[in-house]
Amino acid sequence: MTETLFKHMRDLPSSHLLGTGTPTCAGCGGLQALHQIYDVFGGKTVFVNAAGCMTLLSVYPFTPFRGSWLYTAMACAPAGAQGIRDALDILLEKGQISADEDLQTVVLTGDGAAYGMGLSATSSAIERGLDFIYLCYDNEGYGNTGQQYSEATPHAARTSTSKGPQGYPGNKKDLFSIWAAHKPRYVATVIGAEPLDLARKIEKAREMPGPRLIIALSPCPTGWDFSPDATTDIGRLAVRTGIWPLKEYENGKVVHTRIPRKRLPVEDYLKRQGRFSHLFEPVRKEALLAEIQGRVDAYWEGIEG
């Protein structure tokens, strides 16, 4: 693919494939990303789902998907994708289905499955060169069960299992680099608040063979504690503060697709979310704020021109 169809916002798909009326929370950043991604994928897909918020998209007898769906369990959605992909290939080889009956196999999981329980299954699916797309909606905690911290939770965030004055003591796992270390065909980070960047990456991934993996940071009004109308603002701030770098891995190289000029201070992002309010009230925790800013600065050092 040489040219993107998505040069301007007006080029983005105007018809929306994903149905309305899903049981996700108002302002769900994961659903925002999924809407946009699905529009680019099209309906000739089978989503293979692991336990998480999006499992409740398809509740008998309803589904918002035009295409197909298989719920597996928390740890093994990539193995489900393997079985479907292999079976479709067998049927194609034997001439039992025609090429237009083929489906794009898309794993859909949250960060709980992607960063933790399902990482082994993902690692080996990449190693086997499975022709599939992995879509992780990352809301930085076990959202569906009430936002307990996960391996994707950022440092100092308050979750329902890290309510102390310092918040979550660990650090967000670098899943992008872990995936990229396997040398798959493509890895990218996206966010629903940057639809053009997202559409270009999904368009690119769609046309490639092999393992393609996408992490969509998914601002979560319920889990992160902000008003549902702020999802897009917070998503944009995640990018403009440099907290969520938009980038892609291809052919052994990582390219940043958006380098924020004049990065905003991280606290512009943090103070909009209740999960970080303990960093500002009753007293500002300068050391923690400086630590978070320092990590972001260190990340961008050498990347910013």
Add this chain to the structure above:
Amino acid sequence: MMRKLLTGNGAAAWSARLARADYIPAFPITPQTEIVETLGNWIDNEQLPARMVTLESEHSMITAAGAAAATGVRVFSATSSQGLLYAMEMLYTVAGWRAPFVLVNVSRGLAAPITLEPDHNDIMAARDSGFLQIHCADCQEVLDSVLMAYRLGEDERVRLPVMVNQDGFYLSFTREPVDIPDPGAAARFLPDYDPENIRFRASAPVSQAVAVLGGAPYSYFRYESHLAARQALEVYDEVAADFEAEFGRKREALEAYRTEDAEYLFVQLGSFATKAREAVDRLREAGWAVGLLRPRLFRPLPEEKIRQALAGRKGVAVIDQNLSPGRGGVLHAELASVLFGHADMPSILVSFIGGLGGRDISTEEFFEMARVTRRAVEDGKAPPPRLLYTETELREVRKLQAIANAERADLEKKP
């Protein structure tokens, strides 16, 4: 037809080949590994037009198996012991998908302590998963049962995955003469798989295995699985009749050996039942009216056939190669529930636990079990479950303990 010396594992591999399995998700585990190695070799040498994929775990292996079956191809897989338990979440899950495939389990005891040798605790742990279960006593039966299992599971009245169980070592690594049917005869008995509406196609989008809210839809689909498994009883008899017509071998849901006039019966699953057969012959020579019942079909359990076979008998010795700690043998409890409340059933059902972790059950022990059962009938009271163990075995373990204690004492003496 070809007659060859095959291990149980070899017979299992041949059955997958004769069933024309399209897809074989795999993961190695002793004592099952020879099955996937054999299939892999055939695929590499273009003797078997199937696709084999080694997953990173049995959990993923069963997921891939179920997902491929749900896409509409014929799937074969095999595992054992810890592997079966590692896959346990997905056994329940894929059974609920109602996408049929066959899984051979090579029975092996469960940790702890870790062992390679056989008993039935692994397959019993999968009892309530929704998979149907066929238990085999010899290598020929392994081959026959896999072919039958596809017919059974794929039947539109059933649509459930099926496990075929064989004992590790005793069958998996034991060579026996096995009749390998001609591919044509196998195809006559088992036609190509028709997935009907269980499939993924671009022109016919479908959501499979979706969530439900509330107990009403949940119960409905669970009951459907149960009723499908119950229908498998009738379907099994049809499949067995067709199998006998094609291959001349009787593969009944409940195998009865010298039971016609028997007052006492052994009831046992799997390959150790061949030891019971030998004991029955010897006891018959000594004038005992003894027989053997061996359920081949364990899920669904052929209850009516069991009741018919046990009507009017004096006593039953149930031999379990599994142990539910704090309770006893699983087959014993199952049998008691089958008999309870029905007229003319034996009132004495004695429970024996044996053959754990590869431990043998000797002919003398079968004699002793017959004596204990007869005594219980005379006393009108069944004794508590008997754990088979000999004085020699206890002496051996005491020796091992003495070594362990001596080693520890030696270590503790050192500064």
